[in-house]
Amino acid sequence: MSRIIDKGKRIKEGFVGQQMIVLPPDIIRKMVKNALTASFHLTAVGYYPHAASHHRERRHGSPQYIFLYCVDGRGTISLQGRDSELKPNRFFVIPKNTPHRYQSSVDAPWSIYWAHFTGDNADALYHRYQEQLPEDNFTPFDERRIAELNTIISLLENSFDERTMEAVNIRLFNLLSLFVYQADTNPRADDNDVISNSIGYMKANIGRNLSIDQLATQQKLSVSHYSRLFYKKEGLSPVRYFNRLKIQRSCQMLYFTDRSIKEICAELGFTDPYYFSRLFKKLMGISPAQYKSQQKR
Numbered sequence: 001m002s003r004i005i006d007k008g009k010r011i012k013e014g015f016v017g018q019q020m021i022v023l024p025p026d027i028i029r030k031m032v033k034n035a036l037t038a039s040f041h042l043t044a045v046g047y048y049p050h051a052a053s054h055h056r057e058r059r060h061g062s063p064q065y066i067f068l069y070c071v072d073g074r075g076t077i078s079l080q081g082r083d084s085e086l087k088p089n090r091f092f093v094i095p096k097n098t099p100h101r102y103q104s105s106v107d108a109p110w111s112i113y114w115a116h117f118t119g120d121n122a123d124a125l126y127h128r129y130q131e132q133l134p135e136d137n138f139t140p141f142d143e144r145r146i147a148e149l150n151t152i153i154s155l156l157e158n159s160f161d162e163r164t165m166e167a168v169n170i171r172l173f174n175l176l177s178l179f180v181y182q183a184d185t186n187p188r189a190d191d192n193d194v195i196s197n198s199i200g201y202m203k204a205n206i207g208r209n210l211s212i213d214q215l216a217t218q219q220k221l222s223v224s225h226y227s228r229l230f231y232k233k234e235g236l237s238p239v240r241y242f243n244r245l246k247i248q249r250s251c252q253m254l255y256f257t258d259r260s261i262k263e264i265c266a267e268l269g270f271t272d273p274y275y276f277s278r279l280f281k282k283l284m285g286i287s288p289a290q291y292k293s294q295q296k297r
Helices: 025-033 120-131 143-158 162-180 194-204 212-218 223-234 238-256 261-267 273-284 288-295
Strands: 019-022 041-048 055-058 065-072 075-079 082-086 090-094 100-104 111-118
Touching: 019 143, 025 041, 025 162, 041 143, 041 162, 065 143, 065 162, 075 090, 082 090, 111 162, 120 162, 143 162, 194 212, 194 223, 194 238, 212 223, 212 238, 223 238, 238 261, 238 273, 238 288, 261 273, 261 288, 273 288
Parallel strands: none
Antiparallel strands: 019 041, 041 111, 055 100, 065 090, 065 111, 075 082, 075 100
């Protein structure tokens, strides 16, 4: 007679339906020596569905970063004296060598994908994650991410050969980048994203000579507040960014049209062709005339 186990019940080996791959030390050593995986490689990955009673406490931390992505239920992560709730469509990256604790909710056990990873590029990726944490660590649901995580686990269940490990680590790095860079690759289009709106306004008015005051006023912000927000997001002042957009557009016009440099200046709002030429050379390394000549070869 077959025995039915309730969904979410803890069993001796783990959780019903769990998937877990822990890479052997010899495979990890090979990844460290491989040029394609040395700077970023995973050491373990898995999926715990409806993980009742799941908890971990590492008083000295983990030598790897730990990625946690919740798809159902909820739980709590305790790190550096702060508790963070992990709910569906939220993710978290625990830094390496940092004491931490996490546990699934008793009332609504979480279902989580997780991965341990390390390497120089892992350090750099975590630095980017820290720089601009998404609000509430929210990430829009995308079934393709779930499919990719399942593919990574499936590949490792079948083989640890060199090419498979290269493919798995490249795929995982790209996938984690989608989480970390989601605000950059999927800019919000709502009214609250004033910088995206302002850049859209610049593009729509590329031929105008807009001042910092006009740009700030268009977003109903003070010049100082607008400038701070813009620089924080783009790393450039609004005026420098606007000029860069103009130079990018001029490159297209020099390449795809027969307009003269004087005509292009007028169309892009530059009243002084000499200023345009100096700005173009500063950004592109050559003069507009040289650029036009090279692209027409």
